[in-house]
Amino acid sequence: MIRRLLTMTLTAALTAAPALAAQPPAGQSEFVPISQLPPADQLPAAPLLVGAYAFIWLAVMFYLWSIWQRLNKVETEMRALAQKTARR
Amino acid sequence: MRKYFVPLAAVATAMFLYAPIMIAQAPYESTMGLVQKIFYYHAPSGMVMLVSAIVCGVASAIYLWRGTPAADRVAMAAAELTALFGLIVIVTGPLWARKAWGIWWDWEPRLTMSFVGWLISVSYLFVRKYAGPGSDKLGAALAIFGSVNVPFIYVSVNVWRTMHPKTTVVPSLQPGMRGPFWFSFLALLLLYLLLMTARVHLERQRTALDELYLAEEDAS
Numbered sequence: 083m084i085r086r087l088l089t090m091t092l093t094a095a096l097t098a099a100p101a102l103a104a105q106p107p108a109g110q111s112e113f114v115p116i117s118q119l120p121p122a123d124q125l126p127a128a129p130l131l132v133g134a135y136a137f138i139w140l141a142v143m144f145y146l147w148s149i150w151q152r153l154n155k156v157e158t159e160m161r162a163l164a165q166k167t168a169r170r
Numbered sequence: 171m172r173k174y175f176v177p178l179a180a181v182a183t184a185m186f187l188y189a190p191i192m193i194a195q196a197p198y199e200s201t202m203g204l205v206q207k208i209f210y211y212h213a214p215s216g217m218v219m220l221v222s223a224i225v226c227g228v229a230s231a232i233y234l235w236r237g238t239p240a241a242d243r244v245a246m247a248a249a250e251l252t253a254l255f256g257l258i259v260i261v262t263g264p265l266w267a268r269k270a271w272g273i274w275w276d277w278e279p280r281l282t283m284s285f286v287g288w289l290i291s292v293s294y295l296f297v298r299k300y301a302g303p304g305s306d307k308l309g310a311a312l313a314i315f316g317s318v319n320v321p322f323i324y325v326s327v328n329v330w331r332t333m334h335p336k337t338t339v340v341p342s343l344q345p346g347m348r349g350p351f352w353f354s355f356l357a358l359l360l361l362y363l364l365l366m367t368a369r370v371h372l373e374r375q376r377t378a379l380d381e382l383y384l385a386e387e388d389a390s
Contacts, residue, residue, distance in 0.1 A: 125269050127205035134208045134262040135190070138215070141261075142361065145254050149368050156375045163382050167389070 172367075179364055185357035192350040199347075205269040212262040213340065214355035216284070218362050219255035220320050222248050223287060225366075226294070227317020230310035239377065242306055245313055247369035249294040251362060252316070256288030271333060279326040280334040287323055290316035 189210070199206035226248035232241040263281070264274040275281065290312060297309045327336045343351060 127203055127269050130205055130265045130269055131207055134211065134265045137261050137265075138211055138258055141254060141258055145365065146368075149365070149372055153368075153372050153375065156372065156379050160375070160379050160382060163379070163386060167382075167386060170389075 175364065175367060178360065182357060182360045182364055185353070185360065189350070189354050189357050192353055196350045197344065197346040202270050205266055208262055208266040210350050210354045211358070212259060212266060214351070214358045215255050215258040215262065217355060218358050219252055219259055219284075219287070220323060221359075222252040222255060222362065223291065223320050224317050226252055226291070226313045227320075230313035230317075234307065234310045234314075242310070243370050243373040243377070244366075245310060246298060246373055247366050249291050249298075249309075249313060249316075250369060251365055252291035253288065253295060254365075255358075255362070256284070256291060259284060260288055276333055278332045278334065279330040280323065280332050283319065283323045283326050287316060287319050290319065 193207050193210045196207070196210070198204065226245050229241045229245035229248060232238055233245060263284075267276075268274050294309050294312050294316065297312060298305050301308055324337065326332065327334050328338075340351065
């Protein structure tokens with residue numbers, strides 16, 4: 083009986099050990115500011131900030147350019163049509 | 171408006187050049203640090219996107235009920251601007267989230283509904299370009315659905331459990347942050363009005379060109 087209990091305990095311990103070893107580390111119990119995180123967990127903020135601002139400028143500039151291009155195309159077509167009509 | 175366009179464009183450019191200086195001088199948010207400064211353009215762009223979606227929906231409703239061509243031109247311009255400002259929101263948000271949340275994107279209510287709002291504006295543009303005859307009415311109906319989505323986007327952070335900061339963030343900004351935020355919002359709103367004017371003018375010229383072609387066909 084005792085031998086059987088010991089075998090069961092040993093089997094349970096051996097089965098549970100890898101599962102316990104694979105558990106993630108305990109979660110932090112309170113909020114940690116970014117500045118206090120270990121260096122490996124910190125991301126540089128400047129490239130993200132510069133990227134965001136650059137994207138906004140580029141998107142607006144591209145849109146302005148696209149309006150200007152489309153307007154130019156329409157007005158050129160209008161002028162050509164007006165000349166064609168005047169020639170008749 | 172044409173008379174004021176150039177002076178207002180100069181004012182908007184000056185505001186855009188000065189906004190980064192104001193933002194750089196604003197105090198740092200204690201937990202997020204430098205990356206929080208994306209907020210000064212991200213949130214106002216989101217506000218302008220929502221305003222634009224409402225303008226598009228209202229103009230479309232007027233066009234559906236009264237058939238006013240001017241309303242259709244405004245709706246067309248507003249849909250394009252909703253797509254532009256929506257794209258700015260969708261790109262700058264993840265750049266902030268990567269640092270603040272540790273992930274680029276999460277399918278939580280605010281982000282998902284904003285993405286759906288942006289998709290509606292893009293689908294309006296596709297419908298107008300490729301759906302052929304009757305696309306104006308079809309697009310108008312789509313735009314009304316797009317504007318109905320706006321209140322849901324706004325309240326999503328307060329009603330559902332979400333990672334996104336709540337709407338109370340803006341009213342509770344500390345004085346040093348309030349100035350740059352509203353300055354950026356005004357700059358973006360002015361830019362929106364100028365782009366809207368230019369885009370409506372383009373649509374008006376297109377209509378004039380179509381009329382010229384029709385007159386030409388009748389004459390020949």
